[in-house]
Amino acid sequence: MALLLCLETVTRNCSVALVREGQVIALREKAEEGYTHAEKLHVFIEEVLQEAGVLASDLDAVAVSKGPGSYTGLRIGVSAAKGLCYALQIPLISVSTLQILARATSVNEGYIIPLIDARRMEVYTAVFDTHGKPLSAVEAMILNETSFEAWQGPCTFVGDCLPKAKTVLTHPRFQFLESVVFPSAQTMADLAEALYHEKQFEDVAYFEPFYLKNFMINP
Known part of the structure; x- marks a missing residue:
């Protein structure tokens, strides 16, 4: 049975879900005015693993929301996903952020x-x-x-x-539909599961988020 870690950090919602065979077995998420993803993301990852009673080494793949969206949010989520995949030698899956919202x-x-x-x-x-x-x-x-x-x-x-x-x-x-505001890792479950079984994996070394627009730094 595939065990997937899903990460969604593209908007103000920092969201982490642990998915087994397409079903969410643990979820942590919080949307705040400021971007606190850098502080919360790895804490949420540890919490969902502990809640499910599994280790990071038990994961079969990591799925990440690929954008478009916040440059900062994308970098945080993709960096965490790539780091886990590289360390654990497991596949990286990317999911369209807009499709995650549409499936909500x-x-x-x-x-x-x-x-x-x-x-x-x-x-x-x-x-x-x-x-x-x-x-x-x-x-x-x-x-x-x-x-x-x-x-x-x-x-x-x-x-x-x-x-x-x-x-x-x-x-x-x-x-x-004002009840659906932010994409959630919970909604990634079936999308990530399907991509996993289709073996649609990203190159961990070269994968980049879908920024859509060039990132600009103002002086």
């Missing part, structure tokens, strides 16, 4: 559209069907009144920037 809810018709805040009116987004399968490429989009007009039918939005999205996405077919 279920709707009967139309589309699921995750929105991750990229500051001001810009978001990271993609369109998914009601089963969480991607229908469009991931992009950085500046929201306006015409965004998503090509996708006819009900659109359900999830993510951490719904209040600003509501100011421009006002068509009656647009719905905002």
Whole structure:
């Protein structure tokens, strides 16, 4: 039975789940205003292992949310995942952050559209069907009144920037599911499990997060 460690640090939610055969057996997560992932991530990893009564050496793979999202959050999560995989000589799995968000809810018709805040009116987004399968490429989009007009039918939005999205996405077919704010390692479980059995692994030495936009340092 595969034992996977799932790490999600792309947004303000620092989330760690231990997964056995697609089922979450231990979970730790906390979303705070400031990024405290560097302090909390390894503590959460130790706690889920202790709760399940397993050792790091029992892990079969580590799955990490690959972005897009916060540069700092991505670096912390991917660095931790790569370090564990290298030390334990186990595979590294990467999972789309937007797909994790899309799989956090279920709707009967139309589309699921995750929105991750990229500051001001810009978001990271993609369109998914009601089963969480991607229908469009991931992009950085500046929201306006015409965004998503090509996708006819009900659109359900999830993510951490719904209040600003509501100011421009006002068509009656647009719905905002405010109960789904951040991606969670808990929702990674079945996605990571499927990738593990398909042997879709990353190169531990060369894997880089999906930043989507270049990182800029302001003087």
